[in-house]
Amino acid sequence: MxxxxxxxxxxxxxxxxxxxxxxxxxxxxxxxxxxxxxxxxxxxxxxxxxxxxxxxxxxxxxxxxxxxxxxxxxxxxxxxxxxxxxxxxxxxxxxxxxxxxxxxxxxRERSATFEFVRTCFQQRRRGAMASVFRVDGEFKARIGTRLMMFDNGSISEDVRNPVLSAALAEDCRNALRTAHSAVKEYRFLEGVVEAFVEVIQPPVHVVVFGAGTDAIPVARLAKELGWRVTIVDHKPALATRERFPTADALVLARPEEIADKLSFTSDSVVMIMTHNFSHDFQLLRALLPVRPTYLGLLGPKKRTELLLQKIRESGLTPSSDQLERLHNPAGIDIGAESPEQIALSILAEIQAVLTNRGGGFLRDTPGPIHAPQL
Known part of the structure; x- marks a missing residue:
């Protein structure tokens, strides 16, 4: 979780x-x-x-x-x-x-932080929260005061100083725009204030098309990472709670019904593993224009080349940006063979894409493991 x-x-x-x-x-x-x-x-x-x-x-x-x-x-x-x-x-x-x-x-009177995070999670909204943790000098501010901003710009705060409030709000807007948390220092005539401006992201939501045996470890491991998981399949015998006890949602739908039952954006994470050429064709044709953050497709490259050829023949020519988001074969090269190993490979690639990392050996990284704190 x-x-x-x-x-x-x-x-x-x-x-x-x-x-x-x-x-x-x-x-x-x-x-x-x-x-x-x-x-x-x-x-x-x-x-x-x-x-x-x-x-x-x-x-x-x-x-x-x-x-x-x-x-x-x-x-x-x-x-x-x-x-x-x-x-x-x-x-x-x-x-x-x-x-x-x-x-x-x-x-109880300090529960606003928890409620803000809960709202971001439940409504799947991005938020930014500026928490004051250092106050030096005579500046009138208290450690622990916060300004919280939703992605629509609405603000909740207990910061009493209007100058500090305006500075925190500006940095929250910047954090929402860049999707990067940062530590900020504010220097005033009366003293110095330091705050942690944190981007609150709802849990990653991965939609898996296909409820075959190889999808089971994908769903299980994704939940171990704390992600939300939706399993989609047209076969009632496969998309069951017994097979996917940890999935957040099970959707019974054929590819042509997806638009009526699910919505996708550029933030979506999608894994296609139906093992059905016709279904993969319909799903790829519908999802490529959406440009999801991650669009994975199981299967060899030659099969995907044929799928893309059929998509072009149908009247849709995917752009280079759309194709850049398509990961096939899905996963990173760890020599995976079993369903569990393949699931690990796929989820590792998704994590690397979400964090804009290459997915290589840490020993080959010339600098620090983590990106420098802004």
Whole structure:
């Protein structure tokens, strides 16, 4: 399950229990760190946790610090410097970075963050959230205050300073436009404010055409990644809950019925594995003009060349951009043979496409594993 969705579910289950909850969020990193900005861990006073903010070396200390934050009732910034030789967190840990966390008590009056994320997920909308985590000097602002913006520009906030609010709103708009989170520093005459401007993306939604045996591990592994999964097939005996217990939706439809039952955009992720030439022809003809982010097709290149030839003969000439989004044979080359291995290959390629990465060996990467933080 998506980590943020797991945190939401745990929050929903415990918010009326009377148990005190604490949230730790990675808001800034420097150097080599296990988790990136946006990683979260929800903690209860009993010691249960959901999510993670490191590889395991910080969680226990973060929990103790978070309990103090609950007692004070105020959010606080905590910095773990694992570069300094005299810092116990850096000694013999194999780490070489600095992690900045925002620790917050989770209270009813501070539930707006959870509701904002929930709305983004449920309505499949993109949002941007600016969280203040550092205030230096005499500037009038509080750690933990936020400005949240939906993709239509509507804003919810508890930032009281109009100058800071305007700056945060502008950076949220930029984040929505570029789809990139960033740490921003604002310098005023009265002091300095730092905020984490985070893009909230709904979980990846992958639509799989074909409910054959090879689609089962694709659906299962996609759910392990926290993605939403829709299985589409025209055979009731195949598209069943028994075969696909983790799928979010099962759609019974023939290719010619797809337009009435499903909608697709340039953000869509689609995998075609019907093993039916006629069905693949109809699906490709309908989906190529949509230019989905990822359009995968199972089968050899010669079969696809014949499909594209038939599509051109039908009156549709796919553009180079449309063909660039078609991945065939689907997957990355890991020597996959079994259905499970093929599913891993396909999902790895989808992940690489979504993050604009090449999918090669990390050892061949000349720079850092992660893209530099803006």
């Amino acid at each position: 998506n980590e943020l969705q797991s945190i939401l579910d745990t929050y929903d289950a415990q918010r009326n229990s009377g148990a005190r909850l604490m949230l730790a969020t990675v808001v800034k990193v420097r150097g080599s760190t296990y988790r990136r900005p946006g990683a979260r861990m929800l903690m209860s006073e009993s010691g249960t946790t959901v999510g993670s903010i490191s590889g395991g070396c910080l969680e226990a200390d973060v929990f103790e610090k978070a309990k103090k934050s609950v007692l004070s009732g105020e959010p606080q910034m905590v910095v773990y410097d694992m570069v300094a030789e005299d810092d116990v967190w850096g000694l013999n840990q194999g780490c070489n970075g600095v992690i900045t966390l925002l620790l917050e008590p989770v209270e």
